[in-house]
Amino acid sequence: MNNPSADRLAGRAVIVTGAASPAGIGFAAARRLAAEGTRLCLTDIDGTAVAARAEELRSEGADAFGLAQDVRDEAGWDAVMGRTVGAYGALDGLVNNAGIVVLALVEQLSIEDWRRQIDVNLTSCFLGCRAAFRHFGPRGGAIVNISSISGLVGSNRTAAYAASKGGIRLMTKSLAIEGGPRNIRVNSVHPGVTETDMQTIARADATGDSAAIAEAIPLRRTTGPDAIAAAIAFLLSSDGDYVTGTELVIDGGLTAQ
Numbered sequence: 001m002n003n004p005s006a007d008r009l010a011g012r013a014v015i016v017t018g019a020a021s022p023a024g025i026g027f028a029a030a031r032r033l034a035a036e037g038t039r040l041c042l043t044d045i046d047g048t049a050v051a052a053r054a055e056e057l058r059s060e061g062a063d064a065f066g067l068a069q070d071v072r073d074e075a076g077w078d079a080v081m082g083r084t085v086g087a088y089g090a091l092d093g094l095v096n097n098a099g100i101v102v103l104a105l106v107e108q109l110s111i112e113d114w115r116r117q118i119d120v121n122l123t124s125c126f127l128g129c130r131a132a133f134r135h136f137g138p139r140g141g142a143i144v145n146i147s148s149i150s151g152l153v154g155s156n157r158t159a160a161y162a163a164s165k166g167g168i169r170l171m172t173k174s175l176a177i178e179g180g181p182r183n184i185r186v187n188s189v190h191p192g193v194t195e196t197d198m199q200t201i202a203r204a205d206a207t208g209d210s211a212a213i214a215e216a217i218p219l220r221r222t223t224g225p226d227a228i229a230a231a232i233a234f235l236l237s238s239d240g241d242y243v244t245g246t247e248l249v250i251d252g253g254l255t256a257q
């Protein structure tokens, strides 16, 4: 029997932001999408590193290029969309993945850090969605916004981060309603404890050790970026064709309890 999902992503043109970190969720998603035949524009604030990641994917046979982009920059979004449509003839998908984490007790949280957190994580996501809505063609498109379990539940020292990720969650649902009639699907992904550079930094800054973190998770283990990449690929693909406005939680059961 033929695999009915074998070409579920083939030929689609997708932008992934925050794709420079070799061990990050963005690059894992790009590599997974490339393996399924997606044509890619990888972007990151680190233009040199993202060009190297795109080169890596090309050496594995993918159609991919890298662009320097600060996701906070409004004009930059049009340039990224224009380059992608210019290269591939259309835009089919966007993964709003770029992000930072600011951890602080509320009394120590400066207005500058609050604004930086909201700008990089949430305002960027609005700018990306708006640009994608403007550039999707008549067949529609799919957007995956990377939120977090911090967009679902509160935790210590995450007032700004949780506000940014909770904002992403409900903006996603609003845009799913707005985009539905144009076949634009918009979903959010909520990773739990995922082993990336960001997680290493967050853990170094926190009190809990790795064993205690795993013990709190029903599956008794953290995960790697490939588990998140698989969910992103599903939501962008024809397998996710009837899925919009949903929040896909990949956290080993952490927020089920």
Ligand SMILES: NC(=O)c1ccc[n+]([C@@H]2O[C@H](COP(=O)([O-])OP(=O)(O)OC[C@H]3O[C@@H](n4cnc5c(N)ncnc54)[C@H](O)[C@@H]3O)[C@@H](O)[C@H]2O)c1
Residues within 6 Å of the ligand: 017, 018, 019, 020, 021, 023, 024, 025, 026, 043, 044, 045, 046, 069, 070, 071, 072, 097, 098, 099, 100, 120, 146, 147, 148, 149, 190, 191, 192, 193, 194, 195, 196, 197, 198, 199
């Ligand atoms: N790792 C986790 O445990 C975890 C859990 C939940 C959600 N997330 C979310 O997943 C996403 C990816 O995180 P990660 O863990 O892979 O982190 P990471 O730090 O490995 O990668 C983040 C990437 O975003 C880029 N970036 C930062 N600021 C940018 C800007 N202004 N413009 C463009 N690019 C910028 C960085 O250069 C980096 O390549 C983030 O949105 C994060 O909040 C991560």
